[in-house]
Amino acid sequence: MGSTKIRVLVLIKGLGIGGAEKLISEGARFWDRDSFEYTVAYVLPWKDQLVGALEDQGIEVHMIGGKRGLTPPTVGRLRSLVKDLDVDLIHAHLPTMGIVARIASPVPVVYTEHNMADSYRPITRTMNRLTYGRNAAATAVSGAVASSVSTWPGEPPLVIPNGVAVHVAPEDVVAARQELRLSPTDPLVAHVGNIRPGKGHDVLIDAVAHLNQRMPNVKFVSIGGEKYPGDLDRVRNRVIEGGLEDHLRFMGRRPDALSFVAAADIFVNPSSVEGLPVAILEAMALGRPVVAAAAGGVPGIVKDGETGILVEPNEPEALAAGIEKLLNDPFLAERLAQAAQDMVEKEYGLEPMVQAIEDIYREVLRG
Numbered sequence: 001m002g003s004t005k006i007r008v009l010v011l012i013k014g015l016g017i018g019g020a021e022k023l024i025s026e027g028a029r030f031w032d033r034d035s036f037e038y039t040v041a042y043v044l045p046w047k048d049q050l051v052g053a054l055e056d057q058g059i060e061v062h063m064i065g066g067k068r069g070l071t072p073p074t075v076g077r078l079r080s081l082v083k084d085l086d087v088d089l090i091h092a093h094l095p096t097m098g099i100v101a102r103i104a105s106p107v108p109v110v111y112t113e114h115n116m117a118d119s120y121r122p123i124t125r126t127m128n129r130l131t132y133g134r135n136a137a138a139t140a141v142s143g144a145v146a147s148s149v150s151t152w153p154g155e156p157p158l159v160i161p162n163g164v165a166v167h168v169a170p171e172d173v174v175a176a177r178q179e180l181r182l183s184p185t186d187p188l189v190a191h192v193g194n195i196r197p198g199k200g201h202d203v204l205i206d207a208v209a210h211l212n213q214r215m216p217n218v219k220f221v222s223i224g225g226e227k228y229p230g231d232l233d234r235v236r237n238r239v240i241e242g243g244l245e246d247h248l249r250f251m252g253r254r255p256d257a258l259s260f261v262a263a264a265d266i267f268v269n270p271s272s273v274e275g276l277p278v279a280i281l282e283a284m285a286l287g288r289p290v291v292a293a294a295a296g297g298v299p300g301i302v303k304d305g306e307t308g309i310l311v312e313p314n315e316p317e318a319l320a321a322g323i324e325k326l327l328n329d330p331f332l333a334e335r336l337a338q339a340a341q342d343m344v345e346k347e348y349g350l351e352p353m354v355q356a357i358e359d360i361y362r363e364v365l366r367g
Contacts, residue, residue, distance in 0.1 A: 005037040006361060007086055011078075011101055012093040013070070014047025015040070015054070015061070017225065017253055018194055019278035020093050020114045023162060023353075025050040028057050030165075030354040036361070039085055041078070043097070044069045049253070070096065075104045082107060089136075089361055095120055095128040098135075108136035108364050110357075113157060115275040116296045117148035119198065129153070136364045139357065142276040142297025158360065163353030164281045164344065168262040176256070176263040180221060180249070187218045187327055190264035190288070192257050192279040193271060196227035200270030200293060201235050201250075206316035207270065208248045211323060218247070218327065221260050225253035262286045266326050266333070272313035274298050281348050284308075284340035289333040291322035301348075307340040 015021050024040065031038055040054055043065030051061050064077040082090070082105060091110045092101040098111045111132075117125055132138070133153030140146035140157040150156055182188060193199045201222065208220050226232045236250050254260070261267055267283035267290050274296035281301065283290055290308035292298050293315075302308035309325065311318035326333040 005035060006365060007037045007088045008039070008361060009082060009085065009087045009090045010038060010040045010093070011090055011097045012040070012042050013096050014044035015042045015050040016044075016047035016194075017049050017255065017257075019162070019275075020112075021047075021050050022278055023350075024093070025053040026165065027163075027350055027354050028054055028059055030351040032355075032358055036358065039081075039087070041081060043074055049255070070100070075100060078104050079106070088365060091357070091361070095124050099124075099127045099131050102131040102134040109134065110360055110364060111135045111138045111157075112160075112357075113138065113140045113145050113149060113275070116145055116273065117152075119273045119296075136367075137360050139360065140275075142300055144297040144300065145275045160353055160356045161348055162276045162278050162281060163348050163350035164278060164285050165350040166258060166282050166285045168258050168286065172256065172259040173263045176259040180219065180260075180263075182219060185217075187215075187266075188260075188264040189218060189220045189266045189268055189323055190261045190283075191220070191222040191268050191270070192224060192261060192282075193222070193269070193277075194224040194227060194253075195231040195235060195250075198271060198273030199224075200272060200314075202238070203270040203272075203293075203314055203316050203319060204268065205235065205238050205242065205244065205248065207268075207319040207323070208244055209242055210317050210320035212244065212247055215324060215327065216247070218323070220248040221264070222248065222250045223252070223254045223257040223260060258282060258286070261288060264288055266291060266323055268319065268323065269293060269298065270313075270316075270319055271295055276301065281344055284337075284344045285348075287337050287341045289326050289337040290340060291319060291326065293319070301340075301343070306336070307343055308336055 039060045041062045089108050090101045090105050092098040093112050101109045138157035139160045141162050146157045146159050267288040269292035272295045276297040292302045293313040294310045295313050304310040309322040311322050
């Protein structure tokens with residue numbers, strides 16, 4: 001290596017607001033800049049919401065895709081970037097960029113899997129499996145995710161759970177409730193998740209309809225951008241068609257999503273496709289009790305009756321019942337929230353996550 005610092009290129013498909021993406025932009029605060037020189041690259045030009053957060057920390061960011069994102073010239077741009085920056089190692093996140101890095105990179109590739117293997121399209125899953133043995137090392141965000149790739153080529157992934165480090169100012173909590181025009185006594189249930197298949201937005205709408213029959217004073221807010229154009233309008237139209245517009249608001253992408261989570265009485269996660277949701281960990285860190293569908297790595301953190309309430313995926317009535325249970329039993333809600341907050345503080349810190357990953361970089365380059 002031509003420098004005393006290890007040069008790492010962090011590679012991800014987009015830098016929009018999502019769980020894996022936030023782990024990069026927020027994890028950068030804890031990167032060991034004395035030992036490592038970091039650069040970030042992405043390929044979807046329209047997913048750039050977190051670019052500024054990285055650049056504000058002095059991180060160089062490169063968009064290597066074309067106008068349509070990942071195109072054949074992207075491979076050449078990646079190789080040129082690795083050569084120009086004298087990169088020692090690529091850390092690729094999620095299958096698409098993992099596949100590209102394994103095929104194109106002249107340097108070792110560390111790969112992180114954030115989701116269950118069967119949650120991807122068949123062609124993506126197949127290409128990920130076929131090239132997986134080329135990883136120099138792999139990590140998974142939960143035991144469930146690691147199990148989903150346990151029969152694939154190469155060494156099994158090391159489980160490094162997602163970590164969080166959150167803070168919301170009290171005035172931002174007040175502003176969030178004011179924006180929603182809530183009275184001090186209006187219960188608020190928050191959800192954060194981008195609108196895409198498996199994330200449970202329709203389940204949430206149905207759960208709101210069920211609960212509204214018994215507790216019409218409860219308000220819901222859902223925050224997240226759309227994967228496909230028209231998805232946000234579709235769920236909003238479903239709300240209007242169901243006569244629920246006074247009870248559930250889909251707010252789209254919001255950089256201040258955590259303000260609404262901190263302002264809520266309960267956090268819900270209706271998704272049936274999960275690795276280890278950063279949004280749930282953030283809600284727990286903020287002391288919000290959680291009701292979540294038992295999918296992927298969720299049962300590893302939401303332990304029913306201990307750190308939250310678990311329900312079956314795709315069961316809106318069960319989701320509504322879990323919410324109602326917590327609203328009717330504030331002592332239970334407080335006990336679960338405190339236990340979850342304690343767990344996150346002890347086991348899911350963002351700085352320890354970063355340190356564990358950097359230890360892998362060192363081990364790969366020593367080997």
